[in-house]
Each structure stands twice: as structure tokens, then as C-alpha cells.
Amino acid sequence: MRVLAYTGTALAAVLVVCALLLPNQVTALTPGAFTRIPVEAIFGVALLLVLPPTPRRVAAVAAGVLLGLLTILNFLDMGFYWVLDRPFDPVLDWILFDDAESFLNDSIGRAGAIGAVIGVVLLVALLLVLITLAVVRLGRLADRHRTVAAPATLVAGTVWVACAAIGAQVADLPLAASGAADLVRSSTEQVTAGIKDKRTFAKEARIDAFRDTPPDQLLTGLRGKNVIFAFVESYGRSAVEDPGMAPEVNAMLAGNTQRLREAGFSSRSAFLTSPVAGAGSWLGHSTFLTGMWIKNQERYRTVTTSDRLTLTDAFRRTDAWRTVGIMPGVTRSWPEGKFYGLDNIYDSRQLGYQGPKFSWAPVPDQYSMAAFERLENGKKDRKPLMSEIILVSSHNPWAPIPEILDWDEIGDGSVYDSIQRSGKDPKEVWKDRENIRTEYRRSIEYSVNSLVSWVEEYGDKDTVLVFLGDHQPNATVTGSGAGRDVPISIVAHDPDVMDRIADWHWQDGLTPGPDAPVWRMDRFRDRFLTAYGPTGGAR
Structure with a gap:
């Protein structure tokens, strides 16, 4: 039983640390990414040590759920970066899951699409439950071994601060990691920016030459x-x-x-x-x-x-x-x-x-x-x-x-x-x-x-x-890193066009070379309407 307990604790620690250090892009999934010191773990243990028993249990569950949600957000970012070359927008992108389900339905059939959706839902639920249980287990362990956990946390915090101060790195990554905190901050900023962008864009749309x-x-x-x-x-x-x-x-x-x-x-x-x-x-x-x-x-x-x-x-x-x-x-x-x-x-x-x-x-x-x-x-x-x-x-x-x-x-x-x-x-x-x-x-x-x-x-x-x-x-x-450029061609019989x-x-010709002009796509409408308007093409 003791071996099983030790194994369970070790797996819980690995799961929590990996969740804290998980990057949000597939290209960043390297061994070095998981050999750093997560500041969130240090802060979390310190917080649990100072809380009374009941608030400590509530905080452990809340921290586990939050870490599970951040882990899911990281996986969503990975998928969005891989497919759409951008992170997942937690406010605006939910509609895209309908399109993804329709794509699966059209590509692998209704049964396959339903199976895929059920599988994803189960994996999400399992991830949330396992990470929450892991955080709760580690919180109990820290409480039982306060005499070791408290000084170890102080030492880990000191090492983290020192590494951050001197810019210590492992595999070209900062040894002092704060990925989960950074993800919370960037997601919050993204939501705020999205709300502001809605108002700004509505004003821009009313301006039309x-x-x-x-x-x-x-x-x-x-x-x-x-x-x-x-x-x-x-x-x-x-x-x-x-x-x-x-x-x-x-x-x-x-x-x-x-x-x-x-x-x-x-x-x-x-x-x-x-x-x-x-x-x-x-x-x-x-x-x-x-x-x-x-x-x-x-x-x-x-x-x-x-x-x-x-x-x-x-x-x-x-x-x-x-x-x-x-x-x-x-x-x-x-x-x-x-x-x-x-x-x-x-x-x-x-x-x-x-x-x-x-x-x-x-x-x-x-x-x-x-x-x-x-x-x-x-x-x-x-x-x-x-x-x-x-x-x-x-x-x-x-x-x-x-x-x-x-x-x-x-x-x-x-x-x-x-x-x-x-x-x-x-x-x-x-x-x-x-x-x-x-x-x-x-x-x-x-x-x-x-x-x-x-x-x-x-x-x-x-x-x-x-x-x-x-x-x-x-x-x-x-x-x-392929960029977002697309070719465009105009074909006509009349030379005046x-x-x-x-x-x-x-x-x-139909082949744009490396030195061909590059415009933003939103610039085409006005240039086209100008070129083929009354003064367009004037010499």
C-alpha cells in the first residue's frame, strides 16, 4: 500500500508540474520546457500552508479546477496555433466548434463525428478531475509534512527569485517559469482587448469613402x-x-x-x-x-x-x-x-x-x-x-x-x-x-x-x-511561420481592363514571383473601385 501511495503522490506531482509548465504551442513541446521551476507551485504551497483546514481544502479544489481549465486552454491554443496561426479567443471562438463538428461530420461521417465529440468531452472532464485530485493530494501532503514543506518552499522561492534575477536558462528557456500566470494575464488582456476592439471596429465600419x-x-x-x-x-x-x-x-x-x-x-x-x-x-x-x-x-x-x-x-x-x-x-x-x-x-x-x-x-x-x-x-x-x-x-x-x-x-x-x-x-x-x-x-x-x-x-x-x-x-x-499571403490573379480579354x-x-501571368507586390486584403476593394471608376486608368 505504501508503494501505491508513493506512486500516486509522484504521479500527482508530475501531473501538476507538467500542467504548470505546459506551453501553448506544439513547437514549444520540448524536454527543456518541463525542467524549469514554476512559480505558481511555490506560491500555491505557501498559500495552502498558511490557510486554516476548511479554507485550505476549498482553495486546493479551486486551484485544481483553475489549473485544469488553464491546461485545457493551453491545448486549445496549441490547436488554434497549428490550424489558424493564432491563440484561442475565449470570448469569440466558441462558434468555431460548431464548424469543427460540421467538418468532422462531412469528413468522417456522423457516427465518427459523434464519437470524436464524445471522446473530447470525456478527455476534458477526466483532465479536470485528475488535476483537481492531484492538487488536493499534494496540498494534504504539504500540510502533513509542514516541518519540511515550509523551509523547502522558502528555499524554492529564493532559488526562483535568484534565477529570475540573473536570467538563468535551460534549453534557451527561463529557468524561473511563470507560464500559468502569464496565460491568465494574456487571456484577461485578450478579453479586454476584444471588448475594446468591438467598439473601435464599429466606428471604423461607418467610415467608407x-x-x-x-x-x-x-x-x-x-x-x-x-x-x-x-x-x-x-x-x-x-x-x-x-x-x-x-x-x-x-x-x-x-x-x-x-x-x-x-x-x-x-x-x-x-x-x-x-x-x-x-x-x-x-x-x-x-x-x-x-x-x-x-x-x-x-x-x-x-x-x-x-x-x-x-x-x-x-x-x-x-x-x-x-x-x-x-x-x-x-x-x-x-x-x-x-x-x-x-x-x-x-x-x-x-x-x-x-x-x-x-x-x-x-x-x-x-x-x-x-x-x-x-x-x-x-x-x-x-x-x-x-x-x-x-x-x-x-x-x-x-x-x-x-x-x-x-x-x-x-x-x-x-x-x-x-x-x-x-x-x-x-x-x-x-x-x-x-x-x-x-x-x-x-x-x-x-x-x-x-x-x-x-x-x-x-x-x-x-x-x-x-x-x-x-x-x-x-x-x-x-x-x-509560413505567413498569411495568398496569390491573386486578374484575367481579361480586353486590354483596357x-x-x-x-x-x-x-x-x-498567373504566377506571382517572390518580388510581386503584397497588399493587405482589405486594401483591394478601394483600389479596385478606384481603378475601374471614372478617373481610374487615366494617363
């Missing part, structure tokens, strides 16, 4: 053109610069540049910096279209309930275009759609698709383009179109991937049944990082090829295509 522009002065340089804004899911700068992916992607882009040139189209490219990475496509879309930096869900709610002029709504206000949205990723009610000024929105239920889902993607990109042609672009005697098209085949988990088909083969999409069945299983792909990167690259190639093939088949002298990535893929693909953006100094 184009709010009162008369409709007949908007987009005069594009009258009569059929303009498409296409977002390619997860098309990031890493796709064109990462040595493991760039050779194939850039060869594809170069080939498509030549194909467009032979069809009479020219193209220019650059980079935009997205407010998000890894996920959060709607934040990138809204940033691009509103000219506001939409970096979190609170900003998204604020701007989509305002009267901010969006790029798409600018076309609608002129009454010179019919404005439509092709939204294959939308599978349920989307009330924000009205904000963007689209006359009609075709979601996944309205595209006529009778084929299978490709993991998360409800509709293959080439089918979306074919549906756009059938439902809108191919109609006779119509008004010029302004179309927002969201391409989703390059969405995580990047398997299975559709194939490019002849346009007359696509039909109602049932042709994709055999293609989907013969594709790769995402669960198998995700066992190996290089396989993930390969399939990500292939998905980007498929999406861009779908766009360019459509332009070749159905584009004409009035076609103007702007396509861009919404954000970088997650760190599984890019590694850490390109002449109007000559002073942008974008690079020829």
Missing part, C-alpha cells in the same frame, strides 16, 4: 463586362513558393498562362495578406469584399449587420449587372447573403448536383463552373453578370480529389460516382504529412485548372476573372 458615390460613378470602366470573383479554398503563398510543392504548381500556372494567352486572354498576379490562416474562409471573403480587416467572428457579425458597401453590392447598385453567387459550400440557411448584395444565391442544394460528396466538398469545382454556365452565364439576352464563386474542392482534408472532365460529360454530376469511389481515403492520406502536402497540391491544381478550362471553353471578349486564395492551408501543409491597373505593377 465609397458609401455616397452615385451609382453612375461606380465601376464605369467595367460596364458591359461579365466579372467573376472566384475564391479558391486554401490557395496560399506556400503553394507557389514551398520547394516541396512549388515546382508542380508553378508548372501548372505557367501552362495555364500560356493556354489563356492562346485564347486571347492576358493575366497579372500579386499577393494579398489574408486576416486568417488555416481556416475561417468567410473572414477572408468578407475582408476582400468589404475593405475592412475582418479578423474575428465579432467583427464579421458587426460588418454583416451594417450598411457597409461591399464590392459585390457596388455592382448591384449600378443596375448595370445582375449579381449572383455560386456557393457550393453553403448547405443551410445563410442570412448574411443579403448583406453582399447578390440578386440570387445558388447554394449546394440549388446547383442540381446528383453526384457524391468529395469528403468535405459537397460539389466538385468543375461542376460548380458548369452549373454557373447552365444557370446564368449561358443564358441568352441577359444583363452582364457579376458573379461571386466559391470553389471548395481544395478544402481540407484534400482527398479524394475530382478529375477534370470534358464539359459535355459532366451532366448532373452522377459521373463523379466512380471517380469518388476510386479516389484516396482521407484517413489514409492523413497518416503521412508528405501525402497530405501532395494531395493539397493536387487539389489546388484541380481548382485552378477548373477555372482556366472554363475560361477557355466559355470565356469571351467581355470576360473578366479575378481569382484568389482565401487563406493559407494549415500548418500541417505549410509548417510554422489591364491598362487600368498598370500602376499596380502586378506581374505578368
Whole structure:
């Protein structure tokens, strides 16, 4: 029994110390991170030693629950840094768990998603209980051995202060650690900053240089053109610069540049910096279209309930275009759609698709383009179109991937049944990082090829295509520190369309090079409206 007691105490001590020293990023999970002196442990023991029995027990339980919650917060930060390149926001990010559950449901099925959610809930509960019991056990131990615990605590505190004063380090980390206290402070500051940001952003959203522009002065340089804004899911700068992916992607882009040139189209490219990475496509879309930096869900709610002029709504206000949205990723009610000024929105239920889902993607990109042609672009005697098209085949988990088909083969999409069945299983792909990167690259190639093939088949002298990535893929693909830049390209047949953006100094072709201009994504709307307004392109 004594051996079991000693073992239990040792495990409790290890659990508490590891919880106190746990970093909030996967890249910081090194042995050195757990060989430091946590100041919270010293302070906690000292506090328990001076408290009377009943308050001591209450304080031990409260400390255990708090440490358990901080540990969970650290794990959430790890996941958010790995996927979204930022820490978890304890106020604004809870809505993302609904999206995560939907993603699991679409990727591994309803049963698998339910199992995953149950497993996470049980692990969270178990972690809270174990850490709380561990703190209570260690508190009792310290109380029983006061004659040892008190001087040991004093010595440990003295050593901590000395190490902090001289900057002692282990594995390039401060030996005197205060990670849990720092996490509490940073989380508190984050909540406070979020509340302040809401008020500040609401004021910024009311300032709009184009709010009162008369409709007949908007987009005069594009009258009569059929303009498409296409977002390619997860098309990031890493796709064109990462040595493991760039050779194939850039060869594809170069080939498509030549194909467009032979069809009479020219193209220019650059980079935009997205407010998000890894996920959060709607934040990138809204940033691009509103000219506001939409970096979190609170900003998204604020701007989509305002009267901010969006790029798409600018076309609608002129009454010179019919404005439509092709939204294959939308599978349920989307009330924000009205904000963007689209006359009609075709979601996944309205595209006529009778084929299978490709993991998360409800509709293959080439089918979306074919549906756009059938439902809108191919109609006779119509008004010029302004179309927002969201391409989703390059969405995580990047398997299975559709194939490019002849346009007359696509039909109602049932042709994709055999293609989907013969594709790769995402669960198998995700066992190996290089396989993930390969399939990500292939998905980007498929999406861009779908766009360019459509332009070749159905584009004409009035076609103007702007396509861009919404954000970088997650760190599984890019590694850490990849940044948030995404490629953007403009394709047009009419030379005047390109002449109007000559002073942008974008690079020829679909491949932006390392020295291509980089703008923040929220700067595009105003520059585009200026370039294609009455004075844009003036020489």
C-alpha cells in the first residue's frame, strides 16, 4: 500500500508540474520546457500552508479546477496555433466548434463525428478531475509534512527569485517559469482587448469613402463586362513558393498562362495578406469584399449587420449587372447573403448536383463552373453578370480529389460516382504529412485548372476573372511561420481592363514571383473601385 501511495503522490506531482509548465504551442513541446521551476507551485504551497483546514481544502479544489481549465486552454491554443496561426479567443471562438463538428461530420461521417465529440468531452472532464485530485493530494501532503514543506518552499522561492534575477536558462528557456500566470494575464488582456476592439471596429465600419458615390460613378470602366470573383479554398503563398510543392504548381500556372494567352486572354498576379490562416474562409471573403480587416467572428457579425458597401453590392447598385453567387459550400440557411448584395444565391442544394460528396466538398469545382454556365452565364439576352464563386474542392482534408472532365460529360454530376469511389481515403492520406502536402497540391491544381478550362471553353471578349486564395492551408501543409499571403490573379480579354491597373505593377501571368507586390486584403476593394471608376486608368 505504501508503494501505491508513493506512486500516486509522484504521479500527482508530475501531473501538476507538467500542467504548470505546459506551453501553448506544439513547437514549444520540448524536454527543456518541463525542467524549469514554476512559480505558481511555490506560491500555491505557501498559500495552502498558511490557510486554516476548511479554507485550505476549498482553495486546493479551486486551484485544481483553475489549473485544469488553464491546461485545457493551453491545448486549445496549441490547436488554434497549428490550424489558424493564432491563440484561442475565449470570448469569440466558441462558434468555431460548431464548424469543427460540421467538418468532422462531412469528413468522417456522423457516427465518427459523434464519437470524436464524445471522446473530447470525456478527455476534458477526466483532465479536470485528475488535476483537481492531484492538487488536493499534494496540498494534504504539504500540510502533513509542514516541518519540511515550509523551509523547502522558502528555499524554492529564493532559488526562483535568484534565477529570475540573473536570467538563468535551460534549453534557451527561463529557468524561473511563470507560464500559468502569464496565460491568465494574456487571456484577461485578450478579453479586454476584444471588448475594446468591438467598439473601435464599429466606428471604423461607418467610415467608407465609397458609401455616397452615385451609382453612375461606380465601376464605369467595367460596364458591359461579365466579372467573376472566384475564391479558391486554401490557395496560399506556400503553394507557389514551398520547394516541396512549388515546382508542380508553378508548372501548372505557367501552362495555364500560356493556354489563356492562346485564347486571347492576358493575366497579372500579386499577393494579398489574408486576416486568417488555416481556416475561417468567410473572414477572408468578407475582408476582400468589404475593405475592412475582418479578423474575428465579432467583427464579421458587426460588418454583416451594417450598411457597409461591399464590392459585390457596388455592382448591384449600378443596375448595370445582375449579381449572383455560386456557393457550393453553403448547405443551410445563410442570412448574411443579403448583406453582399447578390440578386440570387445558388447554394449546394440549388446547383442540381446528383453526384457524391468529395469528403468535405459537397460539389466538385468543375461542376460548380458548369452549373454557373447552365444557370446564368449561358443564358441568352441577359444583363452582364457579376458573379461571386466559391470553389471548395481544395478544402481540407484534400482527398479524394475530382478529375477534370470534358464539359459535355459532366451532366448532373452522377459521373463523379466512380471517380469518388476510386479516389484516396482521407484517413489514409492523413497518416503521412508528405501525402497530405501532395494531395493539397493536387487539389489546388484541380481548382485552378477548373477555372482556366472554363475560361477557355466559355470565356469571351467581355470576360473578366479575378481569382484568389482565401487563406493559407494549415500548418500541417505549410509548417510554422509560413505567413498569411495568398496569390491573386486578374484575367481579361480586353486590354483596357489591364491598362487600368498598370500602376499596380502586378506581374505578368498567373504566377506571382517572390518580388510581386503584397497588399493587405482589405486594401483591394478601394483600389479596385478606384481603378475601374471614372478617373481610374487615366494617363
